[in-house]
């Protein structure tokens with residue numbers, strides 16, 4: 001019986017793991033590779049869903065942790081699911097909440113691409129007295145960052161919450177570690193993530209049957225293992241072959257701590273071990289140079305808050321690199337942000353106008369800059385897909401990176 005969820009690969013690169021495909025969901029298709037913008041709380045901050053559609057976004061990713069706390073998953077269920085609730089006409093994805101429960105818990109920064117060489121433990125642990133999350137074999141107990149109330153997530157609860165939210169693609173509840181954790185702890189967390197993956201599959205199967213009248217929701221397993229080759233490959237091997245209650249994962253997410261200097265190597269270990277025919281999503285990575293690394297190592301979809309978050313601080317992407325449009329130099333610059341960009345902002349507004357509205361702290365500043373940045377990243381990955389189809393990915397990559405001046409550590413915030 002067809003579930004309404006499918007993944008078809010129709011072109012493969014010969015010298016890398018890159019491929020072009022289509023993910024089909026009950027709410028529509030995603031042509032891959034694709035960048036999926038993030039609307040954490042069922043909204044891409046400051047931008048209408050219609051504008052996200054106009055700029056080429058094929059799907060949106062929201063967060064189960066935030067929607068669980070507010071407004072509550074039952075509200076989304078009653079509304080007819082996430083897509084209908086937020087007036088988004090296409091596919092949706094939810095992150096399981098594992099990362100948020102733990103990252104808000106230990107107070108570490110939200111993007112996990114880190115440079116192991118410059119990474120300090122005080123960037124991770126806010127101090128025991130501030131710890132908001134405690135992990136045990138059954139699940140995680142955590143304090144709400146909104147009102148301090150206590151909550152508990154288990155694999156079963158995460159599945160129940162995500163089924164109620166109703167996204168087309170969900171992620172299994174995993175224990176997310178950092179580069180700071182010791183090797184023995186990484187092993188422990190990985191074993192726990194595997195045990196939780198089995199519980200997620202079992203509960204997912206049960207809920208799919210209980211809620212048979214709802215559109216099918218696909219479940220992706222999450223590969224942990226930090227920077228260790230043997231751990232990453234073991235996690236990919238175990239979860240890739242995992243079957244419980246007669247079902248397997250529909251796809252996979254690559255999660256956890258990723259040393260930015262080893263990004264391609266780590267993704268390659270994972271994707272060359274996982275079943276080739278299933279979609280792979282790289283969680284939380286979205287800096288332009290990292291997207292190339294992901295695509296050539298077999299990543300099909302990406303999500304990241306970076307494009308919209310930096311937009312709200314006036315940082316904008318261009319083909320020449322990133323700059324702050326609020327800088328005084330742009331006061332009388334009547335050019336678009338990027339004259340090669342086809343977004344609504346660049347077609348209608350100047351750097352001078354953006355400079356003015358950022359300096360005046362006008363709300364429209366966030367809207368215009370976010371539309372541009374999201375379009376820039378969505379289009380960049382679209383261009384990679386086209387280059388793969390045309391057989392000139394290597395040239396396209398060289399052209400882009402030759403012009404694009406990036407700072408190291410750009411994907412951290």
Ligand SMILES: [Zn+2]
Pocket residue numbers: 337338341342343344345346347371372373375
């Ligand atoms: Zn633009």
